Amino acid sequence: xxxxxxxxxxxxxxxxxxxxxxxxxxxxxxxxxxxxxxxxxxxxxxxxxxxxxxxxxxxxxxxxxxxxxxxxxxxxxxxxxxxxxxxxxxxxxxxxxxxxxxxxxxxxxxxxxxxxxxxxxxxxxxxxxxxxxxxxxxxxxxxxxxxxxxxxxxxxxxxxxxxxxxxxxxxxxxxxxxxxxxxxxxxxxxxxxxxxxxxxxxxxxxxxxxxxxxxxxxxxxxxxxxxxxxxxxxxxxxxxxxxxxxxxxxxxx
DNA sequence: GCGCTTGCATTCAGATTATT
DNA sequence: AATAATCTGAATGCAAGCGC
Numbered sequence: 001x002x003x004x005x006x007x008x009x010x011x012x013x014x015x016x017x018x019x020x021x022x023x024x025x026x027x028x029x030x031x032x033x034x035x036x037x038x039x040x041x042x043x044x045x046x047x048x049x050x051x052x053x054x055x056x057x058x059x060x061x062x063x064x065x066x067x068x069x070x071x072x073x074x075x076x077x078x079x080x081x082x083x084x085x086x087x088x089x090x091x092x093x094x095x096x097x098x099x100x101x102x103x104x105x106x107x108x109x110x111x112x113x114x115x116x117x118x119x120x121x122x123x124x125x126x127x128x129x130x131x132x133x134x135x136x137x138x139x140x141x142x143x144x145x146x147x148x149x150x151x152x153x154x155x156x157x158x159x160x161x162x163x164x165x166x167x168x169x170x171x172x173x174x175x176x177x178x179x180x181x182x183x184x185x186x187x188x189x190x191x192x193x194x195x196x197x198x199x200x201x202x203x204x205x206x207x208x209x210x211x212x213x214x215x216x217x218x219x220x221x222x223x224x225x226x227x228x229x230x231x232x233x234x235x236x237x238x239x240x241x242x243x244x245x246x247x248x249x250x251x252x253x
Numbered sequence: 254g255c256g257c258t259t260g261c262a263t264t265c266a267g268a269t270t271a272t273t
Numbered sequence: 274a275a276t277a278a279t280c281t282g283a284a285t286g287c288a289a290g291c292g293c
Contacts, residue, residue, distance in 0.1 A: 021284080022284090022285085023284095023285085024284050024285070025283095025284045025285030025286080026284095026285065191286085192285075192286060192287095193285055193286035193287075
């Protein structure tokens with residue numbers, strides 16, 4: 001069971017499962033992990049020809065379109081962690097990577113379950129491709145429980161693989177959908193990303209209070225700290241609120 | 254004008270290096 | 274040895290520049 005030595009690719013083993021996440025860098029909205037199963041080269045080629053690529057390179061509208069087709073055409077699994085659940089998990093695990101690993105493992109395991117039912121005569125070894133940042137150890141531990149041998153390949157640019165690209169599209173589309181739903185529920189248009197979210201957080205906090213923010217946002221982001229300082233719920237910090245205050249590597253600029 | 258690419262902004266954790 | 278600081282590399286969005 002390799003954990004993907006540098007330079008090691010998935011080779012020509014099929015089927016493959018790709019797994020990717022969305023919402024990790026977004027202050028508002030859920031964290032979504034999706035996994036997609038691709039049976040063989042013809043299916044991978046179909047993904048490429050349809051224009052399925054890393055969701056970052058596709059617009060929101062294209063992501064939504066492609067996700068409909070992918071869901072119709074490929075076995076898939078989407079795990080959505082609502083902001084409230086995310087915040088609970090973060091309190092328990094204290095580490096974003098552990099949450100990611102847990103979510104990836106859940107998505108992959110659920111998907112394995114369904115393709116074992118759907119695809120007869122499945123190869124005894126299944127290749128799972130994830131991006132390099134997804135922690136492989138927890139994923140493998142979760143999958144070791146299965147009788148089937150699973151080979152986890154970790155790739156720095158995993159989204160180049162069609163199965164991972166498809167997963168990134170599904171994850172992104174679900175993220176956008178959930179973010180929009182949250183917006184409707186609270187009567188606010190939540191921005192994507194983490195760059196310009198403070199004014200919206202401020203408005204929501206002023207109007208609905210802290211609980212609303214816990215329902216809609218990732219609490220441990222710096223934005224929360226900034227807001228709480230601003231409204232006097234927290235003193236100006238002299239040390240980092242989430243571990244090492246010097247974690248910001250390069251200066252902004 | 255539109256679409257793609259690039260650069261820069263934000264977030265994060267982990268590894269490495271420097272200091273006490 | 275323990276702690277603090279720095280660096281690296283992953284994610285995200287947005288805006289500007291460029292070519293068609």
